[in-house]
Amino acid sequence: MENQADKSQDATPYKLEEAKKKGQVGKSHEFVSACSLCVMSFGICISIPKLVNILSIQTTSWIKNTNEIVKSPILVIAQLKSFAGDAFEIIGSIMALGVLAAVLSSLLHIGSVFSLYPLKFDLEKLNPVNGIKKIISIRGLVELFKLVLKVIFFAIATFFVWRQFKVQILHPGTLSPYAILNSWKTALVAMTVSILIVFILFAIFDLWYSKREFAKKMRMSTRDIKDEYRKREGDPELKNKRKKNLVELLRNLGGASKIRNADVIITNPTHVAVALQYRSKTMALPIVLTKGRGFFAKFIIKRAKMHGIPVYRRPSLARKLYAEVAVNNVIPTSEQQIIADIYKEIIKSPNSKVFL
Structure with a gap:
């Protein structure tokens, strides 16, 4: 049995296409998540002023109409619906951008893939041994290593942001309210950008690793490539045999028109038919004018009887001539x-038409 070390050849396009039909592609879920997160973060940054404006308008409306709202539960519900509708419009837009980014990033690095094969019920998926193998596999160790590095990088990013803005955050007394809010905003933006940069770096690594791991998984041995060729194109030996049979059939069909010129038909009795011809002035020995088996043998016999050509039943001779002598060759x-x-x-027959 071949092991992974024997699979040194890159996967053929046919194998990759077949794997894609089964939903097997080198996909990086982390890359998709990072793209979606970046787009959603950008959407949030754009939407914050609008969301603050809506919140300001709603708060002003509540304060101005406090007396009426307190007396009427209907107004309370109306105010809540109005605020929820405005907020949902913004949040929904951000979520839609995230979904769109996930779809586009998937199309970008794996193309269009639609397969119901992963949904196929398979008892092997419930095997706990396979689950344990996945956990302790190289991929599992890589994921664990990435998780540790992420925690470290996030801690480093948080530390640098905190060191940069800790004075403004811990000692805001000397700052104006506007400066305090602005410092918090700057710190939040810096923290968000730092986290996104870390996510993007790990996403790029995961994309590279996923592609590399999938390519390694799809590798083929020389024997696999040969087997695939036989599966797609057919066994070369069988193809050559078919080609030889086709050439022989065409040659026999070409000789079918010469049946009327035959001297005798040797049969087995109907499975094989060989037409012979002999002309002493031009031939040293009789030649096989045409031959056939099965349907073509019956055709030869039928045409021979139409032209009054004698048919002799000689099973062993017919088989030997059919197997050993090509058309237009001597016996x-x-x-x-x-x-x-x-x-x-x-020749002794009274109805003989043989002219030697």
């Missing part, structure tokens, strides 16, 4: 005597 010397005896019988 073997080992069969000269028996064929000569057949020709003597034909």
